[in-house]
Amino acid sequence: MRRSKPSASESPTPGNAVFLVGFMGAGKSSVGRALGQRLNWVFEDLDDRIEAREGRTVGEIFRDSGESEFRRAEQAALERVLRELGGGVARIVALGGGAFVQKENAARLKAYGVPTIFLDAPLEELWQRCCAQADASGAERPLLRSLEQFRKLYQTRRRSYSKASLKIQTGDRAVETIAAEIAETLGLKKIELRTEQGEVE
Numbered sequence: 001m002r003r004s005k006p007s008a009s010e011s012p013t014p015g016n017a018v019f020l021v022g023f024m025g026a027g028k029s030s031v032g033r034a035l036g037q038r039l040n041w042v043f044e045d046l047d048d049r050i051e052a053r054e055g056r057t058v059g060e061i062f063r064d065s066g067e068s069e070f071r072r073a074e075q076a077a078l079e080r081v082l083r084e085l086g087g088g089v090a091r092i093v094a095l096g097g098g099a100f101v102q103k104e105n106a107a108r109l110k111a112y113g114v115p116t117i118f119l120d121a122p123l124e125e126l127w128q129r130c131c132a133q134a135d136a137s138g139a140e141r142p143l144l145r146s147l148e149q150f151r152k153l154y155q156t157r158r159r160s161y162s163k164a165s166l167k168i169q170t171g172d173r174a175v176e177t178i179a180a181e182i183a184e185t186l187g188l189k190k191i192e193l194r195t196e197q198g199e200v201e
């Protein structure tokens with residue numbers, strides 16, 4: 001698929017968009033949410049956008065239409081997010097674990113010049129977190145099968161994740177600490193919100 005270069009109006013203002021990438025269980029959504037709260041930036045999970053548009057869950061898309069259809073929807077959703085960046089809203093976007101591995105998606109993120117942060121953790125910890133989330137909330141991950149398959153998939157993807165602009169370890173670290181590190185390393189600016197009384201929140 002041929003894609004156009006971002007136009008001046010689509011290009012993000014430098015420093016007002018961050019994309020979180022990495023394997024399942026890396027903490028992309030929880031760190032993204034904490035970072036959004038810290039900076040008063042909008043946080044978005046790309047999988048939520050896909051589900052809202054498709055009217056079905058990621059699990060249902062995989063089950064009913066297959067992974068290739070999910071990847072097509074994922075690529076289209078990413079393209080829409082990128083095109084919205086010029087709107088001036090500062091945002092943090094958590095990508096699903098396979099999104100950045102697709103060459104076309106990584107190339108689009110590069111073309112827009114947005115920072116991509118690879119969140120990583122030891123494989124056993126990633127596995128444990130995914131299993132705990134499945135137990136606690138029934139979170140369905142179609143590619144969460146056996147530890148052996150999980151390990152193989154992680155190993156094939158790791159090189160792609162390493163192409164991100166920055167890598168941060170999340171193993172055994174608090175979400176708030178990781179969010180603070182990202183904000184500081186990238187020099188992200190907090191948006192000051194004012195109450196009706198004019199006080200800064």
Ligand code: S3P
Pocket residue numbers: 022023024025028047058095096097098099140141142143
């Ligand atoms: C996937 C990861 C999931 C979701 C889908 C596919 C993957 O997102 O996008 O199940 O290919 O690794 P999380 O990384 O948020 O679990």
